Amino acid sequence: MTEFKFDLKTTDGMARRGEVTTAHGVIQTPVFMPVGTAATVKAMTVDDVWATGAMIILANTYHLMLRPGPERVERLGGVRKMMGWNGPLLTDSGGFQVMSLGDLRDIDVDGVTFRSHLDGSKHRLTPERSTDIQRMLDATITMAFDECTPFPAEKDVAASSMRMSMRWAKRCREAFVHRPGYGQFGIVQGSIYPDLRAESVAALEALDFEGYAVGGLAVGEGQAAMFETLEVTTPLMRADKPRYLMGVGKPADIIGGIARGIDMFDCAMPTRSGRTGQAFTRRGSVNIKNARHADDPRPLDAECSCPACTTYSRAYLHHLFKAEEVLGLMLLSRHNITYYQDLTRGARDAIAEGQFDAYQQDFHDRYNSGDIEPI
Amino acid sequence: MTEFKFDLKTTDGMARRGEVTTAHGVIQTPVFMPVGTAATVKAMTVDDVWATGAMIILANTYHLMLRPGPERVERLGGVRKMMGWNGPLLTDSGGFQVMSLGDLRDIDVDGVTFRSHLDGSKHRLTPERSTDIQRMLDATITMAFDECTPFPAEKDVAASSMRMSMRWAKRCREAFVHRPGYGQFGIVQGSIYPDLRAESVAALEALDFEGYAVGGLAVGEGQAAMFETLEVTTPLMRADKPRYLMGVGKPADIIGGIARGIDMFDCAMPTRSGRTGQAFTRRGSVNIKNARHADDPRPLDAECSCPACTTYSRAYLHHLFKAEEVLGLMLLSRHNITYYQDLTRGARDAIAEGQFDAYQQDFHDRYNSGDIEPI
Numbered sequence: 001m002t003e004f005k006f007d008l009k010t011t012d013g014m015a016r017r018g019e020v021t022t023a024h025g026v027i028q029t030p031v032f033m034p035v036g037t038a039a040t041v042k043a044m045t046v047d048d049v050w051a052t053g054a055m056i057i058l059a060n061t062y063h064l065m066l067r068p069g070p071e072r073v074e075r076l077g078g079v080r081k082m083m084g085w086n087g088p089l090l091t092d093s094g095g096f097q098v099m100s101l102g103d104l105r106d107i108d109v110d111g112v113t114f115r116s117h118l119d120g121s122k123h124r125l126t127p128e129r130s131t132d133i134q135r136m137l138d139a140t141i142t143m144a145f146d147e148c149t150p151f152p153a154e155k156d157v158a159a160s161s162m163r164m165s166m167r168w169a170k171r172c173r174e175a176f177v178h179r180p181g182y183g184q185f186g187i188v189q190g191s192i193y194p195d196l197r198a199e200s201v202a203a204l205e206a207l208d209f210e211g212y213a214v215g216g217l218a219v220g221e222g223q224a225a226m227f228e229t230l231e232v233t234t235p236l237m238r239a240d241k242p243r244y245l246m247g248v249g250k251p252a253d254i255i256g257g258i259a260r261g262i263d264m265f266d267c268a269m270p271t272r273s274g275r276t277g278q279a280f281t282r283r284g285s286v287n288i289k290n291a292r293h294a295d296d297p298r299p300l301d302a303e304c305s306c307p308a309c310t311t312y313s314r315a316y317l318h319h320l321f322k323a324e325e326v327l328g329l330m331l332l333s334r335h336n337i338t339y340y341q342d343l344t345r346g347a348r349d350a351i352a353e354g355q356f357d358a359y360q361q362d363f364h365d366r367y368n369s370g371d372i373e374p375i
Numbered sequence: 376m377t378e379f380k381f382d383l384k385t386t387d388g389m390a391r392r393g394e395v396t397t398a399h400g401v402i403q404t405p406v407f408m409p410v411g412t413a414a415t416v417k418a419m420t421v422d423d424v425w426a427t428g429a430m431i432i433l434a435n436t437y438h439l440m441l442r443p444g445p446e447r448v449e450r451l452g453g454v455r456k457m458m459g460w461n462g463p464l465l466t467d468s469g470g471f472q473v474m475s476l477g478d479l480r481d482i483d484v485d486g487v488t489f490r491s492h493l494d495g496s497k498h499r500l501t502p503e504r505s506t507d508i509q510r511m512l513d514a515t516i517t518m519a520f521d522e523c524t525p526f527p528a529e530k531d532v533a534a535s536s537m538r539m540s541m542r543w544a545k546r547c548r549e550a551f552v553h554r555p556g557y558g559q560f561g562i563v564q565g566s567i568y569p570d571l572r573a574e575s576v577a578a579l580e581a582l583d584f585e586g587y588a589v590g591g592l593a594v595g596e597g598q599a600a601m602f603e604t605l606e607v608t609t610p611l612m613r614a615d616k617p618r619y620l621m622g623v624g625k626p627a628d629i630i631g632g633i634a635r636g637i638d639m640f641d642c643a644m645p646t647r648s649g650r651t652g653q654a655f656t657r658r659g660s661v662n663i664k665n666a667r668h669a670d671d672p673r674p675l676d677a678e679c680s681c682p683a684c685t686t687y688s689r690a691y692l693h694h695l696f697k698a699e700e701v702l703g704l705m706l707l708s709r710h711n712i713t714y715y716q717d718l719t720r721g722a723r724d725a726i727a728e729g730q731f732d733a734y735q736q737d738f739h740d741r742y743n744s745g746d747i748e749p750i
Contacts, residue, residue, distance in 0.1 A: 039694070043701040045682060068669065068694045076672060076690055084686040294443065297451060307420060311459040315451055319414070319443045326418040326701060 001180035004210050006242045010352060014234065014261040017351040020211075020242050022140045023181020024080065024088040027055045029242060029263035030347050032254065032340045033090060035271065038063045039073075039083045042271045043326070043333040046084045052306070052334065053341035056088040056140070058266045061133055062097035065123065066116050070136040078138025090266070091139035093130045093172075096148045096247075107147070109164070127171035131184075135177055142184045143213065144172040149191050151219045158191035165189045166203040173207045183210030185244060191216055192225050194232040201236045212237055213244040214262070218253070227256050234261035251280060251343055255363050258347050259356070265344075270336035275329040277321045279308075280339045284371040288332065293318040298372065306338035307331060314372075376555035379585050381617045385727060389609065389636040392726040395586075395617050397515045398556025399455065399463040402430045404617060404638035405722050407629065407715045408465060410646065413438045414448075414458045417646045418701075418708040421459045427681070427709065428716035431463040431515070433641045436508055437472035440498065441491050445511040453513025465641070466514035468505045468547075471523045471622075482522070484539070502546035506559075510552055517559045518588065519547040524566050526594045533566035540564045541578040548582045558585030560619060566591055567600050569607040576611045587612055588619040589637070593628070602631050609636035626655060626718055630738050633722050634731070640719075645711035650704040652696045654683075655714045659746040663707065668693040673747065681713035682706060689747075 002023050009017045020027040034041045034049060037060045041049050049057065059079050064070065076082040080089050098105050098114045105114035111126030125133075130145035146165035149158050169186050176184045186204035190196030204212060214233055217226045230245070237243055244264035245257045254265050270280065277289040281301035286293075288300070296314040304310075308317060308331035320328030343363075350359035382394045395402040409416045409424060412435045416424050424432060434454050439445065451457040455464050473480050473489045480489035486501030500508075505520035521540035524533050544561050551559045561579035565571030579587060589608055592601045605620070612618055619639035620632045629640050645655065652664040656676040661668075663675070671689040679685075683692060683706035695703030718738070725734035 038698045038700060039691075040698075040700050040702045043705070045702065045705065046686070047682070063698075067698055068690070072670060072690070075670065076688060082688070082691050082694075084691075295447060295450065307422070311421070313451065313457070315443070315447070316414075316457050316459075319457075323413045323415075323438075323442055325413060325415050326704065327415045327420065329701065330418070330420065330705065 004181050004183040006211065006240060008239060012351045012354050012356040013259065015258050015347070015351045015356045016261060016263055017348055018242065018263055020263075021181075022088045022183070023179070024086070024140045025055065027088060028348055030254075030258045030344050030351075031055055031264050032344045033058045033264065033266040034337050034340075035060075035266055035268040036083070036085075037268070038067070039079050041333075041337070043275065043330045044271075044337070046086075048334050049085070049337065050087075052338040053345060054087075054337065056090060057085060058090045058092065059137065059139075060097065061091050061094035061130060061137065064091075064137060065094060065125075065133050066118055070133045074136040074138075078136075080138055080140075088140035089138070090141040091134045091137050091143065092246075093134070093143045093145040094125050095130070095145050098125055099148055111145075127168040128175040131172050131175040140182055141211065142176060142182070144169045144184065144186045144209075146187045146189060146215060148219065149189055149216045151191065151216070151221045153191045155191075155193055155196070158189075158193055159196055162189040162191075162196050162200050166200060169204055170207060173209065185209055185211040185213050185242075187213040187215040187246070188233060188237070189216045192221060192229050194229075197229065197233045198236055201233065205238060209241070211242040211244060213246050215246050217245065218247045218249050223253060223256065226253070227260060230257065230260040230262065237261075251340070251367065252364070254340070254343065255347065255360055258344075258351075259360060270340050271333045274332035274334075274336040277328070277332065279332050280336050281371055282339075282366050283369050283373075284367050286371045288314065288317045288328075289321045290318075300335060301339070304335065304338060304342070306335045308335040379556050379558040381586065381615060383614060387726045387729050387731040388634065390633050390722070390726045390731045391636060391638055392723055393617065393638055395638075396556075397463045397558070398554070399461070399515045400430065402463060403723055405629075405633045405719050405726075406430055406639050407719045408433045408639065408641040409712050409715075410435075410641055410643040411458065411460075412643070413442070414454050416708075416712070418650065418705045419646075419712070421461075423709050424460070424712065425462075427713040428720060429462075429712065431465060432460060433465045433467065434512065434514075435472065436466050436469035436505060436512065439512060440469060440500075440508050441493055445508045449511040449513075453511075455513055455515075463515035464513070465516040466509045466512050466518065467621075468509070468518045468520035469500050470505070470520050473500055474523055486520075502543040503550040506547050506550040515557055516586065517551060517557070519544045519559065519561050519584075521562045521564060521590060523594065524564055524591045526566065526591070526596045528566045530566075530568055530571070533564075533568055534571055537564040537566075537571050537575050541575060544579055545582060548584065560584055560586040560588050560617075562588040562590040562621070563608060563612070564591045567596060567604050569604075572604065572608045573611055576608065580613060584616070586617040586619060588621050590621050592620065593622045593624050598628060598631065601628070602635060605632065605635040605637065612636075626715070626742065627739070629715070629718065630722065630735055633719075633726075634735060645715050646708045649707035649709075649711040652703070652707065654707050655711050656746055657714075657741050658744050658748075659742050661746040663689065663692045663703075664696045665693075675710060676714070679710065679713060679717070681710045683710040
């Protein structure tokens, strides 16, 4: 039986090159996890996702508990089997989404009661129910159910929110059914307050999770505050467990997160942006709908190996978006996920060679150089 | 240099097994051509299209002349190069679409003036302009610009419409720039009137096209009238040239067309239906959004080799459509095109073996047996 484990291969400054072994495959870190909200990475087949180099994907408990429902997913063999994904799967706890429902939800000490955004039906999530749903979804990595503290938060508010999440984390850990090769991650909260972050790290480590996430960031605090918070948080976290920065981010956020000791990232941005015509390239981001691309026979990113870049011109991609053709968003989604995978693969290689500082510098120099070479 | 030619390999009753050689590849007939209106077979990459077994695709002159424009397409190397399709391409003349514009168009003896459905801008198509645009699009097969006679039409209306199309066909033929491996097809009109169809066949054959289409069908006359018209038309057409039934159709229409001597078909139905959740299977058509599929772990069509059928369950496809996920329409488009390719491949094999009658009977028996085996 495969045990869930993390091997820290090497470090370069704070940056880490590691390997997570799971029941469903090995994950090389630092890693970017494409988001498959409703058990599909939007506009991509699972073969397309594999082809980008992705090693693990994420799905959302909130969306799947509403549709098609956890019991149905369980009967179909779990999310992985249902969607044909043979690699590891991480599910969030549903907490972030239900907390975002505003008037539609009601928090108590035990959990959250909320109404579905789809049909208004009433549902409840507790630490135990979230953990159980994630088991039914057959998540390789289950996340603790917590409150993502809104930003900004006064310190006393942030403290009580964090402490509630820590009490819930204990209940999640007790509800987790251990299976070989499966793991559960606790989530560090505490907003931008170093002492609260330290308290949260200590509370979680007492529960001995298989990994730890940094939550409550990328919620409006800005990149500088996010990086500062990471700098006071990751040094306190166990070195022998994977560290996951939730919901991050832009390419520069990911590079900066790696530089501050983060191993795992997820973000809907590359697929969401891809659907609106926004592409990430080695020379910056591009809005392919811009008229300047209409006659440009050059590829989106000459160094990219994805189908959008190897088969098509900027002019054709522009045409597809102007004509609102589905193929446009299919191709840009694949491109953006490929770019994110290339970015993290490059980081892994650079860390292994002790060249991460140079890699980071080169990334910034090129990313800010304009999205395409002058003709 | 490859010359455009048609080899009639064998016949079985009226059904024909043939081969069209073109500058851009060989087409085995009977063949179904997927429709790529705006230079993309909707929701499919060109690799996806190839993987279904498609040997030739169609694009629409009307849509491409409006966006991205023929001059721009020509600068990008033609539709095939622009969209990454390495096989043969057939373009329609734009006639069918502009005639359908109703109040937005004005027909005169020389051609049609119309306003774009996109922005109201004024355009004009004539036999010469349509032929020239198709050259700029780099169509392997160019269609004559004609009027698709509306149905029903009184005989005198059908006659004058057909005779105008025949005068235009002559002008199209004169405007066509001959290149090795490229061809131009004339279009037989005459509504449901056998003597008008005969007159049209004779008028076109005098112009010595590389192939001949039957137009003005599948416009509301019903399958019985369509088949009757084919039965009085195809026997008059040259046996040594390919015969193309435009805009047809449902699986039973295609099987019936092959039985009546047709070699080539195109229809937007498999991709259009696929986008709405309608799938074609060997046991009939399926609306995957129907609740009875929500828990069904079986494939859409157990005998199909497409990704939708080999990787996913009916339950998952149902989920994708209920959640309005792009992957749903991607998968059903691929499935439907694969089904149409399998249907015509089966017909080719059956004709070659002199078993087309049995193939036709088996198709009907199974197609009407219910879309799935009882559990």
